Amino acid sequence: MTAQPHIAWFDRHDPGLEPHLGGKNTSLGILTMAGLPVPPGFAVTATAYRQAMAETGLADTLTRLVGAVDVEDLEALRTTSAEARATITGTPLPAWLAEQLDEAYETLSQRRGQPDLPVAVRSSCTSEDQPDASFAGEYDTFLWVRSPSSVREYLLRCWASLYNERAISYRRQMHYGETGLAMSVGVQQMVMPRTAGVAFTLNPLNGDRSQVAIDASWGLGEPVVSGSVTPDNFLVDKVMGQITSRVISDKAIEHVLDDHNEVVEREVEAARRTAPCLTDDEVRAVAALARRAERHYGRPQDVEWAIDPQLPDSDNVVLLQSRPETVWSRRKREVAEASADTFSSIVHNLLHPSGTQTVHLH
């Protein structure tokens, strides 16, 4: 064993471990330490993955298997990918890791006072969330996982998602090698939200940094992220706190738990479909939370949030993820050339008056 830990709790985040946590888990640790309302949890580090893969001998097997495949041959790609994944999920975890994982899950359940605490098991690849590598969301996430054995099973399935077809061909396309791959996995208490969604700390239509844009829909946030539902959309002014735009959509579907505690997609009943899924106070609370994340990082963020119905109304927004906004952040805000020189820009305004610039003569 090395000195590198295999389990890293969000609330004891150690910046030195960040290369082994992946973007998502790093961010959850940082946000937790910053006092933001992140549901509790821990990461199974990339060190654990590497060590397990080395010990079981799978690392070499997989490199050989996948390194040889012709990604242009879709049939071959599909077969190889399936084989690689089955190899991972078919190999039990080494005993030391199973033990540590069971113990961490047990601790988390005890802390929340609920045996078999429902958790989300999420891939947190060590490169996917970097601003320049838009490969987010390509790896698997599993919701409402509720026992030590299931946690183990889904940990393996997260690892296996490193070998899904898209991931393999993406690596080849980008000329990334097959050696040295690693994945961290987050295990985090799961809330079953009344409403969830995403928030950008700028207006994605025009890059306006004075606004927070919120997409929200009923139930879990996944349909909002994947685009399978048209969410309600709100724009909130960061400084003045006003909600400057509200678009209430027909939200046809939601992801919720069924009677067997399975996450299912179902149709939203008529009355709720076109009703706003957030109150104005909640809209402002989501915006404020997104703004806190942005302030903490000092740059625009793209966050996932949820309304936890178990928490009191005034304090019920939780932060599930925050990552740097990548589209507008790479651009410099272009202002008219003449702007910096007050005189030229006064002349410019006189020559090109705009209808919004009306003041009144007394």
Add this chain to the structure above:
Amino acid sequence: MPDRFPSPFEVVTPTGAEGWEELYGYSTVFSEDRRELEESMFWFMDGVHTPEAIEPWDATVLDFALTFLGQYTTRHYVIPPALGVDIRYLNGHMYLSPVPVTDPAEIEARVPEFAERAGYYFANWPTLYDAWMTKIKGVIAELESIDFQPLPHREDMSVITEGRGVGSGQLMMFEYDKLVQLTARLWAHHFEFLNLGYAAYLDFFGFCKQLWPSIPDQAIAKMVAGIDVDLFRPDEELKKLAQLAVDLGVDTRITGDAAATLAAMDADEHGKQWAAAWDDAHHPWFNFSSGSGFYHSDKVWAEYPDIPMDFIKSYVAKLGRGESLARPVEAIAAERDRIVAEYSELIDDDENRATFEGKLGLARVVFPYVENHNFYVEHWGMSQVWGKMRQLGQLLTDAGFFGTADDIFLLRRNEVPDAIFDYFHGWAVGVPPRGPAYWGREIPRRQGIMQALRSWSAPPALGVPPEVITEPFSVMLWGVTSDSVKAWLGGSDNPDGTLTGFAASPGVAEGPARVILGAEGISELQEGEILVAPLTAPSWAPVFGKIAATVTDVGGIMSHAAIVCREYGLPAVTGTAFGTKNIKTGQRLRVDGNTGQVTVLD
């Protein structure tokens, strides 16, 4: 949809208004002499300042205002794309036509001159503004010193012993000349800084809109707005008087009747102390009018003390309910600092942040003028102009020329010297003047004409609109854009029960509408109602304590209604164009001051 407005030459004189043209200067009515030119221009009505027919002497003020606006643009600062704004009266209503510079080469050639001239004002603004304050107070002091007294039976002996040689009649003529000249100077100074101030403000405004396309207009206004603004002082004085009355225990004596209140105050020392404070507040803060300052009929507090007394009464009632009247100056300043700091924090690069700070700095340097000139010119100065004219009118009424003092406003400014001469001449020669017979016939005829003109429904514009409105002052000062012209042509059709205007003050409110067409109606407003008015004046401030929201026909985000509503935290939508036409008192409205939408809910 028609593509043009009526030509001024197609407009018919309303029955009973025949001969109205003679009531205005020959150069400011449409005529065959300049028909070709006048038909080639696009004219719009200034609903912000002069929504109603204008009496002949009142046109003096508009003539001067527009002349000096033009003079500064054309001859002093050489604004590159604009000359002045031309003015015509049609059926007693004022129409304006901004004159653009259209030749790009000429615009280009004007830029360096503008830079040199306007640049000098920007660079030396604080010094020049201090000088302005001295000048304007000097003009007002001279106005205050004007005095029209009836001509004496005999000249005083001192005229003889001092060998003056000049008599009272002549002095009266000089005094009127002085009044006209001082009125002109008042308006010259009004425009000395105004358009430059707006230009600098709009530069900051435009830069903020580039950085944050969705920034609410009122956020920009709040960053620039002054904390200590003379325009708010009159209202502050009333609040102070209300608080003093409560502190002295004399508040129960305050009724809406100023004379009765002051009589009741005379009963004891505390009352006298309060009455002294009331007197102290008069100069200059009760030189405050209920209107835009452009009509002699605007009621000035100093002359109608029931108006401020009634406001004090409502403030006393607020104090009685435990509400605070104090304007939280520190909190307002802290909020302004917070807004600036947070926007500044949102700027990514140092270069833009430095530009932002520079432009904000200039906007704040120029803004006190933009906010305060209104008190000095439109309120204090114009209160004096109207008051002195009324004094002269009363004198001529006593001499049998007029039925009431206000009849003098039915004379053009250049007719008044004739009337004074008539009075003077009769007095000098020792014969009766012609005035009582002449004006005894003429005044009723003119009253008939004005009545017919007042009930005329003036079109919003005249002539063929340009395809695109690019003239900067049409847009900047009057909010006349290609879109508003289109809306005027489309009429007031409002099928879905909504109106759109400027989102002038944030918040959403619902309540019953109260349509108020003038200052005399504001006492009808009930708690929780939504004020719907053509525009509001600063002196209406005390009613903002009880209403739920404001909707105006005209005005932008810097209009009085907008400024006062932001101050009081009420939603406001300004510049809806058809608010008072389409909304009926009693209808339930939703006013969304965030989006500028007004919805009729019934």
